[in-house]
Amino acid sequence: MSRVxxxxxGPAALPEPVLRQAAEEMLDWQGSGMSVxxxxxxxxxxxxxxxxxxxxxxxxxxxxxxFRILFMQGGGLGENAIVPMNLSGGGAVDVxxxxxxxxxxxxxxxKYADARAAADTRDDGHTSLPPPAQWRLRDGxxxxxxxxxxxxxxxxxxxxxxLAALGCRAPLVVDCSSHVLSRPVDWSRVxxxxxxxxxxxxxxxxxxxxxxxxxxxxALAICPSAFDYRLVADNGxxxxxxxxxxxxxxxxxxxxxxxxxxxxxxxxxADARAARVYGCIDGSGGFYxxxxxxxxxxxxxxPFFLADERLQDDFLAGAKAAGLVxxxxxxxxxGLRASLYNAMxxxxxxALVDYLADFQRRRG
Ligand code: PMP
Numbered sequence: 272m273s274r275v276x277x278x279x280x281g282p283a284a285l286p287e288p289v290l291r292q293a294a295e296e297m298l299d300w301q302g303s304g305m306s307v308x309x310x311x312x313x314x315x316x317x318x319x320x321x322x323x324x325x326x327x328x329x330x331x332x333x334x335x336x337x338f339r340i341l342f343m344q345g346g347g348l349g350e351n352a353i354v355p356m357n358l359s360g361g362g363a364v365d366v367x368x369x370x371x372x373x374x375x376x377x378x379x380x381x382k383y384a385d386a387r388a389a390a391d392t393r394d395d396g397h398t399s400l401p402p403p404a405q406w407r408l409r410d411g412x413x414x415x416x417x418x419x420x421x422x423x424x425x426x427x428x429x430x431x432x433x434l435a436a437l438g439c440r441a442p443l444v445v446d447c448s449s450h451v452l453s454r455p456v457d458w459s460r461v462x463x464x465x466x467x468x469x470x471x472x473x474x475x476x477x478x479x480x481x482x483x484x485x486x487x488x489x490a491l492a493i494c495p496s497a498f499d500y501r502l503v504a505d506n507g508x509x510x511x512x513x514x515x516x517x518x519x520x521x522x523x524x525x526x527x528x529x530x531x532x533x534x535x536x537x538x539x540x541a542d543a544r545a546a547r548v549y550g551c552i553d554g555s556g557g558f559y560x561x562x563x564x565x566x567x568x569x570x571x572x573x574p575f576f577l578a579d580e581r582l583q584d585d586f587l588a589g590a591k592a593a594g595l596v597x598x599x600x601x602x603x604x605x606g607l608r609a610s611l612y613n614a615m616x617x618x619x620x621x622a623l624v625d626y627l628a629d630f631q632r633r634r635g
Contacts, residue, residue, distance in 0.1 A: 276619035279597035280572055280610040281424050281449065283472040287614075289523040307519040312512050321508070321515075324522030331525055331534050333437040334481060335458050341480040341500065342508040342518050347372065349498075350465040350478060351379035354416070354444055356494040358463065358486060359384035365441070368395040369428075370421030371603060372446060380416065382493065389415065397424040400567040403432040412441045414462060420450035420569055422470075423601040425561070425608070427569035431460045440581045442486060450571045451479065452528060453613060454538040460488055461479070468517055471613050472572070473524050477517030528613065537613050544611040544620045545570035550623045558631045576606035582634055593626050595619075 277284040300307050303316050305355055310317040325340050334340060345353060355364060364384040366377040368391040380386035389408055390401035406416060415434060420427040427450060434443050442462020451466035463482045469475035480500070488501040496502055497511045528537060549568060552559040552575050561568070561575045586607070590598050600606040609623060 273594070275594045275596045276622055277597055277614070278595065278609045278611070278615070278619075278623070280601070281467070281612075282475050283470050283610060283612050284614045285473065285520070286524060286527045289520065289527050290411050292523055293520055305530070308516045310515065312509055312515050317515055317519075320519050320522055321513070324518050324525060325508075327522065327525035327529060328479070331452065331528055332456050333458070334456075335480055337484050338458060338461075338481050339484060339487070339500075339504045341482065341503045342513050342521075343478045343480055343498070343503060344476060344514055345498070346469075346478055347446060347465065348375065348379070348478070349469040350446070350467075350595040351376045352382070353494075353498045353500075354414075354463065354465070355380040355383040355386070356404075356498060357490045357500050358442070358444065359413045359491070360388075360489060361385075362492060363387070363409050364414060364416065365389040365406070365408050366416040367406060367418075368392065369400060369402065369418060369426050370424035371601075372421055372423065372448075373416065373418040376416050376418065376446060384413065392426075397421065397426055398562045398567070399427060399564045400428060403434075403437055406432075406437070408434075408437065408439045408441070412439075414442045414444045415439065416444045416446070418446040418448075420447065420571055422449040422528065422569075422572050423574070423604060423608075425569040425572045425574040426567045427571065429566065431457055433460055435460075442483065446492070449610075449612075450541075450569070451542045452534060452537060453571060455534055467520055470523075470610070473521035474514075474517045477521055479521075516545060540613070540617070541570040541611070544615060544617065545573065547617075547620050547624055548609055548611065548627075550572050551627050555627070555631055555635075556586075557634045559627065571612055572608060572610045573575045574600055574604060574606060574608045576600075582630075585634070589630060590626055591624070595623055595626055 364380045364386040368388045389406040413610045445464040449466045452471045466479045468477035490499040502510045552561050559575050600608040
């Protein structure tokens, strides 16, 4: 067996010990005589798995008691509809557009609410972050939506905005799909946060939702029951059958993070990984280019370009031969992209940096 270093933006690499444990337990989970996939979601064993996953997640991110943690389905794009169906009341929704994902959130919210862009960095190709003081926030908006890490454009908010300090009383909704669990969260600034699992958490199909209790029970009449946060919360994420296997693997990932030193350690590693790769790009004398303003750069998703884009196919073929895969950029921006999630070991980063330097030596 030979494993590659996988730089995919998602579904993405998972920690190897997690995959091994899942493999070991595949046919017989802890003497139950069955796979977790085969268990009733209402049985004692699975309820235990689910409760432990939630408790570990709550510890890892220090989620306060007045927030509920929901395990849902539908992914980030599903939440783009589920959030406005639950929180907008059909009223005003302000969306800060910093890249492709928040733009999708704006468009989807427009189906249910009076959604408007409070800021939009389209003019600079989404290479910066608009200062919160310049956001055009409306009085009485039902919520303000941000994407705290734009997976495609490689733009990350170093801190969450403090809406109260801006005189805005609306709850903040955060799409943190592509950097959840890579740093602590200041919950005092958050009304609701959601994250698709397939980057830092586990298999695709599971969505994490953290919702402040006072925001439950506001769903529009058209909201499907299975997506009504109040019903999902009241039923312990088991109003409908949850993505059981995804929850189990996520629970293993949560335990792995805890054993590795928790979110503080993930934060430290994210800094170290990103510094190494940006350092190499910035030190290449223009051979490799990242266009994002330094203070807005993502530690998880690093888009970059070869100054001579004709070299790109050779770059990717050579990388693949060296066991470095999924380095192609998203089709909407082109170029290259290295995603460095929690599960990417420093050895993978060093292998990437070595390859970048070697390719430049040969082709620069
Ligand atoms: N938001 C962000 C920040 C994302 O990175 C993604 C997926 N790459 C999505 C939303 C959409 O997630 P899904 O495909 O699970 O709906």
